[in-house]
Amino acid sequence: MDTNDFNNTNGVFAHSFSFVIRTIFGLVLLNLLASKCFSQTDSTKTSQDAIYNRPFITIGKSSTAVGGYLEGNTNYFSEDGVSEGFSMEMRRFNIFLYSNIHSRIKFLSELEFEHGTEEIALETALLDFELNPALNFRAGILLPPIGLVNANHDSPKWEFIERPLSSTGIIPTTLSEVGFGLHGKLYQDKTIFAYDAYIVNGLQGNVILNDEGKTYLASGKNPEMFGEDNNGTPMFNAKISLANKKIGEMGLSYYGGIYNSFNLEGNIVEEKRSLHLIAFDLSAHIKKIKIQGEYAHTAVQVPNDLKGLYGSEQYGAFLEFSYPVLKRKIMGFENSVINTNLRAERIDYNVGIMQQTNANIGDEVSAIALGIGFRPSASTIIRLNYRYHLIYNFLGNPPAHLGGFQFGVASYF
């Protein structure tokens, strides 16, 4: 390694360190300024509280509680007349462990078993320190709040079996990250302002050149990201949201930074390439109709020779309506609810045109889903869903048609 390489490497580390210090300083300053305008007491739940807004069982006098959820479903799909028939899927079995270490120090973890023991992942293992009610320090394996679903992904909370396409194809839900940062809530009359800001290791190089054959943020997940950053340059995640007790909540979130391993053995072997993900989400009630939606947009730096083949821009969106048609005692279950649900969604993995033909690049999916959800209790849902997808390949040829039925249950325990 020559002197220039050493200087380059030092420069990267110095840049990272400076970035972290500046970010933390900025957040503390933001909090101090905001606290002048907002009061700091309330117990109203927002999407920020999702990870604690779960049922837990406390055993004896222990300060530790356990909980979790179970999710399973059947699938019967056909794509252009080709079906693999009927199958059953044990989708998730997640165990939460919560501990109130101190009145102002909390621990939470979530261990996920996906498809039995096919995939076991520690999705959350974090500590929350309350510095003051509007300023909390969080560290550990956390769920970066991006869009509507990532930090609020528990299946029993959702009316549909499948997560929205924008939340999986664009936002890489479930994304767990090692990191630390600040979060808090501030109150003004009926309005709540919540903020989150974290520094995390971040997604890695397989965002491109992966086995999906397209820019796909979820492929950038790597178990090694819990051990060390791939490039020594952390990513940044932040979300701000405004909630009104009567109307609902809307949020704006960001996740981004340098994703590729540009530095090998102290040598700069690639140009730094970054990704930026911005999401807007909303959750509202209009009369009895619950409306949830999300729009997510990514900008990914792709090497010049791979542009076109791998998208530099992507977007996805969904809008979901849920209407309770029946709310009463059903089959002995008090306060049962039956919801009818509709979701429309669209995703474009590669926004742009083919220079060679001046035609739009495909790589798009449009979908619609209908469903009925029966909630014998707030923690349990039995769902019947129908989905229909139009899948356009890269060239934008006539779409493949995918449709099918799903029946499933999900419940906290």
Place this chain on the structure above:
Amino acid sequence: MKCALFILVLIALITGLFSCRKMLPQLPEPEETLAEPLEGLTQEQLLLFSLGDANFAHVFSKEQGLGPIFVQTSCEGCHAGDGKGNPFNNITRFGKYENGNWNPLYNQGGPQLQQRAITGYLAETIPSGVSSDELLPMNVTGLGLLEAVPDSTLLALSDSADGNGDGISGKVNWLSPPSYFIPKSDHITLNGKYIGRFGRKASSVDLVQRVTDAFHGDIGITSDHEMTDPFNYTVSGLNGDNVADPEIPFSMLSQTVFYMRTLKAPPRRNIIDPDVQAGENIFIQTGCAKCHVPTLTTGNSEIESLDNKTFHPYTDLLLHDMGAGLDKGYTEGSARSSEWRTPPLWGFGLQEDSQGGMVFLLHDGRAKTVEQAISYHGGEASTANTAFQALSESDKQKLIAFLKSL
């Protein structure tokens, strides 16, 4: 109101459940799709076909051996729905004549350009002072039938000296096959060379070579037949990727070959349409059928569905001089740069569905309409071109209707 809405949705879902077939996407009509196996395959052959189908769609990642320099990440990336691709997926080949002999410039990364690279590697560029041309991906259906046509048939169709004086002098491309080539009983050899029949210049003898070359040259995947990664010669160090070679097992290669071999022939449509039938007669009268030979017959094959079958590809699999308009100075094997293998016309009517809703014709996709494509026909095809231009507009449309029925 609530109950009515609930009952409505419930009825819709229950009706859906009990009439799943109506709610589930159905198979497209056989005459509207290319991606189906030959009729009459055994269960064991259908298993191989299905495995090959999955391989054909498999997307290679950097960790699986993609590159280090490459053109596409999967077979299907170029041949969506087993059909033609569009110019986004054109491959570029280069080389140059030296002392009258064609040099494919192996020592400069030729003949195929890999214009993309995995991160950390440098993609290729075309060396200066060479000739190059772009080649549009072709249909991959019906190739087993073409492969099973005996060499003797191609030699019988060839007329390299234009002995019959019709201005058409199709010839075969004699090639030195790769070391792994295993000749069949109906292959004919001449001074150690064999007849090529696949590719724009008829530069591949069989589908094993075709698939091996595609894995290697297009995706950068090494196999038992090609053990060295393609790499950029302008960066010293034989810089292959960090994946052990071969990057795919032999079974993956052979299953993919079997899949290509057993894809059905592109289906005909509207055969009884009077315009189509009239168009077919015009096709013959204008001399198009002299090169785009309507009917061929396979020889013996261990696959019964390919054994002694008569089929209609509209090609003679021979090289023809197409004139200066289609000559960009690039060639392969013993073909001259103005010579191109007659492309099969079967599947013509379905190509719009695999080219992104547009039509791209000729070897590089430069023509957007049938009329444009025919107007580029020179050399041996000049007479047919002239005959087409002399047709009435009505007859031209009948000829086009016939082509779209293929």
